[in-house]
């Protein structure tokens with residue numbers, strides 16, 4: 001346990017009183033007054049997003065097709081403008097980020113664009129703890145390109161089923177590797193990888209490198225330009241609070257703007273000439289060039305309001321609070337829930353530089369304890385085999401909520417409450 005952390009309720013209250021970001025909570029809707037610690041899966045709706053959705057609906061009602069150019073934020077430029085809003089969160093220039101597609105579509109778009117196998121250099125490195133959709137996409141890309149995924153997709157091994165050692169990834173970067181594509185934060189353990197180190201090592205060997213940053217953007221600052229990352233993508237619905245299935249983002253380093261996008265579509269066209277309707281594809285030399293279709297304005301609108309709050313709060317203060325909260329939670333689990341009869345452990349790295357925005361609390365009865373927590377009005381999520389993921393979100397969670405989560409877990413074990421629940425998983429847990 002960290003020295004300066006105390007386990008009593010008064011200490012949690014004190015941390016809340018000292019919290020410079022506490023004022024943002026009232027701009028969010030907290031469902032049913034629950035303790036919502038699942039913002040790493042689906043962030044909550046804020047009033048600013050609700051306003052931006054209403055604006056778009058209003059403009060559709062009153063302007064019809066005119067909204068493409070006459071809306072307050074013209075829909076024709078919406079994707080580029082919201083991308084620009086997001087760019088400072090990832091250390092990019094405004095035209096290096098665009099709001100488009102979905103995470104998995106953007107993987108197809110960017111990996112296909114930058115995967116250029118030649119001679120013996122044809123392998124892609126991912127890792128064995130990856131999110132499944134990324135692996136499905138990589139395997140299908142290799143198949144479509146005439147490669148053999150069983151041979152050409154290399155999964156960096158985990159040290160212990162929870163975390164990766166970046167040096168193990170580097171050891172795999174040989175002259176047969178064309179690309180490395182990794183997550184920024186592992187979705188189960190919450191380990192934050194050293195993106196700068198991995199990028200440097202890949203580039204020393206002439207390997208392209210890109211990242212899936214779904215579990216870090218909005219919680220952790222990134223410096224893509226400074227690090228020289230080639231490309232990245234991330235969803236809008238976790239720490240960015242863009243709503244279920246909202247539009248995603250992609251980043252292309254400006255040094256690659258001249259590169260032809262692999263999946264061409266008319267919204268990637270040079271904007272001034274898109275409506276010339278020429279058959280010869282001329283892509284915009286910005287991240288916008290990697291768009292395919294008309295932007296889904298209704299699925300994008302919430303991000304305008306949500307990003308407004310994130311920028312107002314600032315990504316550095318958000319990261320500072322997030323780390324303070326995850327440290328506090330980890331210390332409470334150590335102090336209150338380790339040892340008999342509780343037997344919980346923390347699977348997330350202790351070092352702050354290796355930690356994303358959530359904490360993986362492990363227990364062999366994680367599934368049923370998660371159910372018992374939900375009955376008590378606490379919303380975490382479960383990831384097999386034994387992980388309760390708890391994400392204290394800097395913009396809307398309190399330290400007192402974290403303290404309560406731990407108290408609830410303690411009582412659930414003491415009263416063996418979890419035994420009332422089925423071991424059968426629901427479709428979504």
Ligand SMILES: Cc1ncc(COP(=O)(O)O)c(C=O)c1O
Nearest residue numbers: 102103104131133187212214235
């Ligand atoms: C790390 C990661 N990659 C990819 C995905 C898939 O995202 P989408 O459904 O937006 O394609 C998710 C979804 O949660 C994810 O967490």
